[in-house]
Structures are given as structure tokens and as C-alpha cells.
Amino acid sequence: MKRHQPRPAAPVKLLSGGNPQIPLGHGDETVQTYIAAMPGWKRAVGELLDRLITRAVPKATKAVKWNTPLYGLDRDTRFMGFNCTTKYVKVAFFMGSHLDPMPPEASTQKNVRYLHIRENDKLDEKLFTRWVKEAAKLPGVKM
Helix, strand or coil: CCCCCCCCCCCCCECHHHCECCCCEECHHHHHHHHHHCCCHHHHHHHHHHHHHHHHCCCCEEEEECCEEEEECCCCEEEEEEEECCCEEEEEECCHHHCCCCCCECCCCCCCEEEEEECCCCCCHHHHHHHHHHHHHCCCEEC
């Protein structure tokens, strides 16, 4: 069963790298608006990520802040998010340095690790789902 994905009422401004500019908001509808505005191939990646995250952590809360869909276990604490860059979709695990194995890309922030998904990449859904489940069990980051 395919979920209804809202279309932005007005054209959404795309920021640097094609990242949709979405106002701060809480809930699935705000995240779906962001995903619907993701350009080109990145939209399919956003749909897949959201589906896998929601399946792995059914009680995850959702929000868009700083033009980034965020996932957490309450309104203010988040364990991951993603956003568009020019060449890839950047997935951030806020306590990613505690995941095993760690996501491949380092950050200037000690605990944050990234996964970059490029246009022709095949996402390892099993590993990604494991990371999501592990990340949701770690202390999140207040945002």
C-alpha cells in the first residue's frame, strides 16, 4: 500500500545542492512535504529512507528543522536525519560513532557519522535498518 505523499501547495525553493527549504514543522506531513520536494533521483532515496526508518522504529517522531527531516523518540530528542547535497543524500546518525560498524563518513562532531547515498548507489537496506534500530536505542541529541 502506497502512502499519500502531499505535494507542496506552492513551489518549494531549493537551496544549495537542491535541498528543499521547508519551514520548521513537526509530524509526518511535514517530512512528506520535504520528501515530495526533493529533486530528481533524490526523492526516491528520501522515500526509501523514510520507509525504512518508519518500519525499523514505528514510534519514531518526525520533524523538519534546518531544512532537514529529523527522526527521534520524542519531540525534542533526535537520533538521525538526512538532507540533500549537490551529489548525494547525506544521512546523519547523531550518535553514529557508537554504531557497529560505524557509518563510513566522519564528521567534525565527535559522535556524528554520515552515510552518503549517491545517484547510482545500492543501499544496503539490512545494514541501514540495523543502524537505525541501534541509533534509536542510544541517547539522542536535543534539537
